[in-house]
Amino acid sequence: xxxxxxxxxxxxxxxxxxxxxxxxxxxxxxxxxxxxxxxxxxxxxxxxxxxxxxxxxxxxxxxxxxxxxxxxxxxxxxxxxxxxxxxxxxxxxxxxxxxxxxxxxxxxxxx
Amino acid sequence: xxxxxxxxxxxxxxxxxxxxxxxxxxxxxxxxxxxxxxxxxxxxxxxxxxxxxxxxxxxxxxxxxxxxxxxxxxxxxxxxxxxxxxxxxxxxxxxxxxxxxxxxxxxxxxxxxxx
Numbered sequence: 500x501x502x503x504x505x506x507x508x509x510x511x512x513x514x515x516x517x518x519x520x521x522x523x524x525x526x527x528x529x530x531x532x533x534x535x536x537x538x539x540x541x542x543x544x545x546x547x548x549x550x551x552x553x554x555x556x557x558x559x560x561x562x563x564x565x566x567x568x569x570x571x572x573x574x575x576x577x578x579x580x581x582x583x584x585x586x587x588x589x590x591x592x593x594x595x596x597x598x599x600x601x602x603x604x605x606x607x608x609x610x
Numbered sequence: 611x612x613x614x615x616x617x618x619x620x621x622x623x624x625x626x627x628x629x630x631x632x633x634x635x636x637x638x639x640x641x642x643x644x645x646x647x648x649x650x651x652x653x654x655x656x657x658x659x660x661x662x663x664x665x666x667x668x669x670x671x672x673x674x675x676x677x678x679x680x681x682x683x684x685x686x687x688x689x690x691x692x693x694x695x696x697x698x699x700x701x702x703x704x705x706x707x708x709x710x711x712x713x714x715x716x717x718x719x720x721x722x723x724x725x
Contacts, residue, residue, distance in 0.1 A: 503652070530712065542614075542701060543653070543716040588652050592712055597666060598643070598703075600652030 501526045501593055505601035512579055513609050520574040520604045522589030527567050534563050534574050535588040537603070543588065547574070579608045612636060614717035616702050622723045623692055630688045631720045635704030642685050643714065644677055645701040646670065653701055659685060692724045 502525045512518055522532075531550050535543040547556045547563040549572070555564040562575040576583060586603040593599065615634040623629050635642050640661050645653035656675070658666040661682035671677075674692075679685040689696055699721050703714040 505652075533713065535716075540699075540721065542616075542718040543703075545713055545715065548713050590652070597655040597658065597668075598645075598653075598714055599655070602650070602652045 501529075501591060501599040503589060503591060503599050503601035505587075505589055505604050507604060508602065509605040509607075511607040511609065514579060514581060516579050516608075517575070517577050518579055518606075520576070520587050520589075520606070522572040522574070522601055524570045524572075524591050524599075526591075526593060527570050529567065529591045529593050532563075532565055532572050532589065532591050533598070534561075534572075535590065537586045537588060539586075546587075576606075579606075581608050581610050584608050614702055614704050614715050616700075616717035616720050618720060619718065620721045620723075622725065624725050625694060626691055628688065628690045629692060629722065630686055631700055631702075631722075633685045633687070633702030633704075633717060635684070635702070636715055639704035639706050639715070640682065641705045641712075642679055643703040643705075644685070644687050645703065647699045647701055647719070648697075656687075656700075689722075692722075694724045697722055697724045 506521045533548045534546045549556045549565040560577040565572045586605045588603045590598045590600045617632045642659045644656040647653040659679040674690045677687045699719045701719045703716045705714045
């Protein structure tokens, strides 16, 4: 059974800092890995999708990397802003047709 | 609006009552998923449809839960005889069939509170 873990569970940083969120998964037989953002009481917004054959994806200030063999992914956020405050969820898609999520990292960026 | 739509946004019910939620996926998406999320946790898979066929069901989906997707369009999730432990956010997502690039688009969810 696939298990996804995210560290840290919560993070508070001053505005402007670069930060790294970590995600690990136990079964490396994945199709892809996605990073989502979730604002309080809202649904999920997909940020980045990395195919199993890819090493990284970039979108604006966000960069996600994937090391499938070691079961790890990182989400790098450059020059953080208060508007980045949200919960960030990592999820992997495997052969079971289900997306397995980590518990999320709650990020607070202080002005 | 071409996103995934869920109704209602919030539902408050008394224990023992039945509730039904609706999800309208993005029109060209043939896959539809239901997830449940409790406070401070990541979403957990409940069930999955490809067109009108329900192909996967989680062990979390007890006998009190039933999901349908008639005609492969919208889907409903019904919970019978609700319990306080059913209180959660119920999320629907849809996608197109492309295993490597399958990207799920989520609705805003239905927040269920069972009193």
